[in-house]
Amino acid sequence: MAQLRELPNDPQAAVTRRTEQYFRRLRFQRKATLLLAVLVPLAVLSLYFHIQFTYTLKASGKIHLAALAESQRNTIDQFLQERVANIVDLLEHFEDAADATTSTMAVCLQRLRRICDSFVDVGLLNAEGIQTGYAGPFPALRGRDYSHEAWFRSLVEGNSEYHISDIYLGFRNKPHFTVAAKQRKGPRLLVARATLDPEKFYMFLRSIGHGRGTDTAIINKDGLYQAVDPKRGELLAPAGYRPPDNKSLGADEIRANGDSIVTAYAWFQRVPWVLVVSQPFRLAYAEMYHVRRIMMIMTVVIVLISGVGIWLTTDRLLRRAQATAESRETLRWQLFHASKLAAIGELAAGVAHEINNPLAAIAATTGVLRDMLDPRFGLEWSREETLKQLDEIDAMVYRARGIITQLMGFARKSQPTLVPCNVNDILDGVVRGLKEHEFLLSGIRLVRDYQRDLPTILADPDRLSQVFLNLINNAGDAVKESGTITLTTRFAEGCIRASVADTGAGIPPELMDKIFLPFYTTKEVGKGTGLGLSISLSIVESMNGRIEVQSQPGAGSTFTVILPLNPEDEFLSRTEKSSDGLGAEKGQEP
């Protein structure tokens, strides 16, 4: 805030304040707009990419896991295939169920166990389902009738040469599963079977390649565990999750135990099982999380940099614009004042004459007094004569003073005091009393035409009176002996218009431009200095108004003072001077 201009009702300070407010608002708007314009697309773009990345990387993670599941499944498949092959191979060695002696079976079991230690026991069954040969830890199973067992039925009745069962408890009351094969030996059917230890099976499962933090399990089509990490679940217990069976390979996201887990599944072909591999999100999607973290950091960094950059740049730019606007305003005021000073410079020439004349007259008069006292001239010296000369001197002195006063009035750097004024009252106040009487004596008719509801305007009443007095005096002088002076007030287009019209001699068009010049006068010396109109103009201009003149030589002249109700509406857009044939407009820009 400027210090010197903190006067109340100071129009210049008001303009400065308005400039500041305007630019403060502008700065905020521009920054907000730019930030939004940059950040919103950035946010949208980031969001889009984020979603895309997430989706893609998740898909990628899932594919990895599914590939793992598939690979594991294939290995298991192969394992099972091999086991089946082992049993089929076994069958080759026997022609008949009766051939299965204890020792032979023992040898078979040994051989089988050498191949794979998941084998628990082995047995040979005839077509009726009787296990005629058996080797293994449950000797009581020899001779058992398996004809009603599910696996036996499936094997014998099915088309397939082999059968792999789900895990079940069976006669031994321990979870196990069976690999069985059948072969036609002539008219008879021979069935060989072996059971596998699911725990060993699971160990095998675990030994094959797995990803970090993955869990593998095998579930049957009823959702019961066939192979599972003992820490995670129980054999034959429901797994709690059953993958869809319409796809042989796939991956899902599930929530289990409060964790988000990715689960890939791969269905077996030979057995109604599905291999399920799971991995917690943070491992499955590690890559995605990594990329996302980077993206977020980068986005934040970009946002910060852009934001700060925009903020600072806009701020600097607009502050510079504000400084320019302010300096322009200041220059305008300075120009206004400088032009006044320049006019004063022009006044100097006129002043010299105007002051010199009374001074010369004074010098001449004192000279007369000296001559009167000089005995050489032998003049009559009387008291009355002396006093008369002294009076003349006084008159000259006061005349000089009057000119100085008017000049000072013109030169004073205007700091007017603004109060709400009613123009009707001011205009009428000027003419009431003496002026009115004077006109009456001269036979000049005075007509008042005031608009009733004229709005009040913020102005300096003394200055306004000065302007009106000047115009009315001019009108009076123009009209001289008889004529009409009309005082009019109107409110139009946001401005108060006060007119003084006379039916005098009028102003010829070629003189129109000159009438506002300081010291231009058509009057005789001693009757007006010619300063009145130029002072009036400067007063009106300082209120952001203008003076319009319309004159018809022979018919009369009308001077109209136009004052905007809100001078600050003129801010940042001022109209130019204009003139037409008969009328001239003066004001606003100096």
Next chain:
Amino acid sequence: MTVQTPETRKIHLLIVDDEEQFLRATAKRLEVRGFQVTAVDRGEKALEAAEKQTIDIAIVDLKMPGMDGEKTLSALKARHPWMEVIILTGHGSIDSAVKCTQSGAYSYLQKPCELDRLLEVVTEAYKRRVMNKARIKEEKMQELLGPALSQSPLAILEKIRQIEQDAEG
């Protein structure tokens, strides 16, 4: 300290100034010092006065209503080439001084001006006027010497008298 002698007429000054008091006072002071003074407040009146009487020296103000000082100066010099005109103005400027001098002013003084100074200038102006008149008179007399023999004596005498009278104007 009067300038006049019983035989010769007083030096006739014409003051033109619209400033009443100055006009009156200055005229009075000059009259008291033995000049014949005609004081007028407008240029037109000055021309009229110069027609009616013989003016030796005019003291003219520049800024006046109606016909201003410069126009008055030009008009006076046009009609009365041997009248000396002194410009006395409160409105001085170099441009103005140059113009007035080119228009034939003898001197350009600024108001307020001491009466003694004015009198000095008036004296010098009068000197020039007298010398000019004498020179013209002599030139005209010289002219007469030439074709004088072909004219009658009375005619020549008339011419000489005319020359003398002109010199008075």
